[in-house]
Amino acid sequence: MSETKQNIAPSYPFERIDSKWRRYWEDTRFHETDLSRYHNKLYSLVMFSYPSGDKLHVGHSYAFALPDTWTRKKRMEGYNTFEPMGYDSFGLPAENYAIKTGIHPRVSIAENIQYIRKQLKEMGAMLDWSKELATSDPRYYKWTQWLFLKFFEEGMAVRKIAPVNWCPSCNTVLANEQVVDGSCERCETEIIRKNLRQWFFRITEYSDRLLEGLDKIDWPERTKTMQRNWIGRSEGTEIVFTEENTGEKIPVFTTRADTLFGVSYLVLAPEHPLVESVTTPDNRSEVDDYIYQASKLSEIDRQSTVKEKTGVFTGSYCINPINGDRVPIWIADYVLVSYGTGGVMAVPGHDQRDWEFATKFNLEIREVIKPTGGLKSDLNKGAFENYGIMINSAEFSGLNSKEGMKKVTEKLKSINSGDFKITFKLRDWLISRQRYWGPPIPIIFCPKCGEVPVPENELPVLLPDIDDFMPTGDGRSPLAKSEEFVKTDCPKCGGKAERETETMDTFVDSSWYFLRYLDPDYEKGPWNPELAKKWLPVDMYIGGAEQAVMHLLYARFFCMFLNDYGLLHFDEPFLKLRHQGTITRAGAKISKSKGNIVNPDEFIELYGSDTFRMYLMFMGSYSLGGDWDDTGIIGIARFLNRIYRIIEKHSKSLKKYMSSKYAGIENKNPDLDYRLNLTIKRVSEDIESLEFNTAVAALMELLNDLYKVDEQNAMESELFYYSLKTLILLIAPMAPHLGEELWEMAGGNPSVFNQKWPEYDRSALDLDKITMVIQINGKLRGSFNVAAGMSEESLFELALKEEKISKHLGGKKVVKKIFVPGKLLNIVVK
RNA sequence: GCCGGAGUGGCGGAAUAGGUAGACGCAAGGGACUUAAAAUCCCUCGGACGAUUUCGUCCGUGCCGGUUCAAUUCCGGCCUCCGGCACCA
Known part of the structure; x- marks a missing residue:
């Protein structure tokens, strides 16, 4: 690093310039948006950051500075822009850090927020700091709780039993990401699965709308595809089999009703509620044993496709509604309880999974679909899964698969044994956490009245400031340790009652923060409805692609619900979405453990913040990311120095020509005229589409030409000065401090960001x-x-x-x- | 296994409604300025071969084919890397 320092030229006085303009912006409250002016409004949002100890590197600068350039340009184009910032300060990373270090999350969060704020201010981002918020602030989470109660009132927040990961050694529930190869990440004890009562938001009610909404928003196609896959809509048939002795109905879901005549057994998931009743006394111990074994398996092991199929016979049979066949009922863990009905009809001839199972347990493999179009099938070697012609299927024989599926389903419908059905992969959103660092769920358990919501006027339910925030030994939330917190009176009957001690998932906090930004101090509701009406939805949203199906799905769901509930006038929160790529260093991913972190402070000190920020733009295209190189930044430093020098040299003449208009310039040097207009065109278009790297390159080409003109042509040229002036305007959104300084040197009045963005002359390009x-x-x-x-x-x-x-x-x-x-x-x- | 994205000089990366591949920058080499260095400025910079004053020929965008007057770009088949999903019936 010190070697690099010696190689660099004495540069333009960035220290003086940076602090001068930062002070100017602060003194004039330049970055505070007047939200009462909503004509030409533009809400430009970057996903807020997670102030945990591990992420304090160049990623923040990259995420914020480049969108800031885009927004600054929009401002110069006449938009009234709003660019807020806040912190997703509740959640696991902060809490785990606290558990590791013993420092209270309240303390570490505050420190990290200060650091991030300082870092972003140094970047010269046009962030409206008067609208800052943090999700762990009671003034914020009061409204997270309030929103929870709205969901609760509408029956959209429910408490129900769900399978979770349980560590028998730590006696606690673990998040999926804390389970490593089927074991607890701390003590390496094998995880078992338990059914526990948990809080869910019923996002599945919105499956179809979440899918349809994707068609009307401007998002990256791959992100939409990921959401579509995640929602996983599947059209098929629900078929009802009947247990032969008890008459119990056993519905199954299939997309291949045309193979119904090929069913040779039925499979229920080990957790299926009917397993208990269909198991015969003779098979009981074997079945119980299997269920126990299955529960011991981790999610990962269980879902492994390379694992050999396992299962047991329950001893009972059911009747195939289409032909009255007697079908044995098995239990196997390759069937998921959470999808469809939790049971499947097995057609070994035409489903590879069933084929493997049937082969292992010597079950019948029936051929009911004949290949067409030159395909061949050999059921001794594997299942034939393609569509074809139905055979061995009574009156349906001869139909093609598509037709058959329809006809079979219609027939089932007529005999009351099935119907067309649409199934989704999407599951309800489990929002309760046995964790300390989150908003308490505002529910009171009363022995008489059941689940009672905390009355609105008692919100927020404050998170007690306990020092002992470690997870408890009994698997309950740390909040359960605070008697003062737990014991309360029932708001309904006044009797003794207990508070819910679980907290909400961080993704609940982040599902609505963009609504509150407009007025984070608003006290009459979660957001200011007048401002919301005028400023929402968000016009441009930028953030990492890793949020594709989590945050971005949840936030859409929130808005759809709130729209239905009458609280919001729109149902899609983010009209336009773009992702930033990831930065590497020497081709390797940046991570603390590798020790290859890029520390912004170091480079800002050496080159100034504009050089740093512009190099981030120059490294590569924003959506694909780029590779950081310690020496590469020198190119940008030279470039900005060259600009400074040429403006400084000509500042006197620039002042003279400050007011000249392009149309009034005579005797234009055709080469420079072409270059100037081409540059305006390229820079405008490239910034618009977030291709900052080529925008910078275009400016470099213009500057190279200006230097040539300057050398060759000593006489005064109006177009030359006009080009210099334009260069300042074009560079300003990328290098805001320098932009302001140069504008002033050229005789302009601050701020350069109140100037009009240059337009190019189309005819000059011919x-x-x-x-x-x-x-x-x-x-x-x-x-x-x-x-x-x-x-x-x-x-x-x-x-x-x-x-x-x-x-x-x-x-x-x-x-x-x-x-x-x-x-x-x-x-x-x- | 399935679905996306990517593969171009020593390096980061440009250029695709098919039409001068390598813009811009870094590194490297040479030169000017300087007592010297830094900075600055100028020149060279994909490879091979042949000329020898800067020109010619051939090869070259992961690999193999195809379409075309013309392919980094379109089509078919592979390989590698990155991300996501993964027994979803």
Whole structure:
């Protein structure tokens, strides 16, 4: 690092400039948006950050500074922009850090927030700090709780039994990500699965709308695809089998009703509620044993597709409604209780999983679908899963699969044994956590009245500031240790009652923060409805792609619910979404453990914050990320120094020409005129589409040309000064401190961000003389600088006169000429 | 296994309604300025071969084919890397 320092030129006085303009912006409250002015409003949002100890590197700068450039340009284009910032300060990372270090999350969060704030201020981001919020602030989570109660009132927040990961050694529930290879990440004890009563938001009620909404928003296609896959809509048939002795109905879901005649057994998931009643006394101990074994398996092991299939027979049979067949009922863990009905009809001839199972347990493999279109099947080797023609299927034989599925389902419907059905992969959102650092769920358990919501006027239910925030030994939330917190009176009957001690998932906090930004101090509700009406939804949302199906799905769900509930006027919160890529260093992912973290402070001290921020833009395209190189940043430092020097040199003349208008300039140097207008076009378009790297390159080309003009042409040229002035405007959103300084040096009044964004002159881009290329058989043989409208004939003649071209034609016959106006002439010879 | 994204000089990366591959920058080499260094400025910079004053020929965008006057770009088949999903019936 110190070596690099010696290599760098004495640079423009960035320290003085940076602090001068930062002070100016603060003194004039320049970045505070007047939200009462909503004409041409533009709500530009970056996903707020998680102030845990591990993430204090260049990622923040990258996430915020580049969108800030985009937004600054929009401001110059006349938009009234709003760019807020806050902290997702509740949640696991902060709490785990606290458990590790013993420092209370309240303390570590405050420290980290200060650091992030300082870092972003140094970047010169146009963030409206008057609207800052933190989700762990009682003034915020009061309303998270309030919103929970709305969900509760509408029956959209429910408490129900669900399978969870349980560590028998730590006596606690673990999150999925804390289970490593089926074991507890702390004590390495094997995890078992337990059914516990948990709080859920019924997001599955919105499956279809979450899917449909994707069609009307401007999001990256891959993100939409991920959400679609996650929601996993599947059309099929629900078929009801009947247990032969008890008459118990056993519904199963299938997408292949056409294979119903091929059913040779039925499989229930080990956790299926009917397992108990269908198991015969003879098979009881074997079944119980299997269920226990299955519960011991981790989610990962159980869902492993390479694992050999296992299962046991329950001893009972059910009846296939289509043909009255007697079908044995098995239990196997390859069937998931949480999908469909938790049971499947097994068709070994036409489903590979069933085939593997049937082969292992010697169950019948029936062929009911005949291949078509030259395909072949050999059921001794595996299942035939394609569509085909139904065979061995009574009156349905001869139908193709598609038709058969429809006809079979219709028949089932007519005999009351099935119907068309749509199933989703999406599951209800488990929001309760046995953790300390989150908003307490505002529910009181009363022995008489049951689950009673905390009355609105008693919100927030404050998170007690206990020092003992470690997880308890008995698997309950640490809050359960605080008697003062737990013991309360029932708001309904006044009797003795207990508070819910579990807290909410962090993703609940982040599902609505963008609504509160508009007025974080608002006291009459979670958000200010007047401002919300005018400023929402969010116009531009930028954040990492890793949030594709978590936060981005939950936030959409929240808005849909709140829209239905009458609290919001829209149901899609983020009209336009873009992701940033990840930064690597020397090709490797940046991580604390690798010790290759880029510390912004270090580089800001050396080169100034504009150089740092602009280098982040120059590294690569924003959506793909880029590779940080300690020496690469020197190129940007040189570039900004060169700009500073040329503006400084000409500042006197610039002042003189400050008010000149492009249209009024006479005797324009055509090359510079072209370059200037091309640059305006490129920079405008590239910033718009977040391709900052090529925008910077375009500015470098302009500057290189300006230096050439400056050297060659000492006489005063109005276009030259006009170009310098334009350069300042174009560079300002990328290098805001320097932009302000240069604007002032050129005689402009602050702020440069109140100036109009330059527009290019289309006619200047139509050149009189252009370069035309001559190809012979597709190979480049020469080029000419010719008049723009030159005809094919004259260009051909010109080419013939050139010896280095004509020599390739010698003795050959011209077969064809391909002329692309403005580009090339390709002469095909034989 | 399935679904996305990517593969271009020593390096980061440009350029695809098919039409001059390598913009811009870093590193490297040479030169100017300087007592010297830094900074600054100028030149060279994909490879091979042939000329020898800067020109010519051939090869070259992960690999193999195809379409075309022309392919980094389109089509088919592979390989590698990154991300996501993964027994979803």
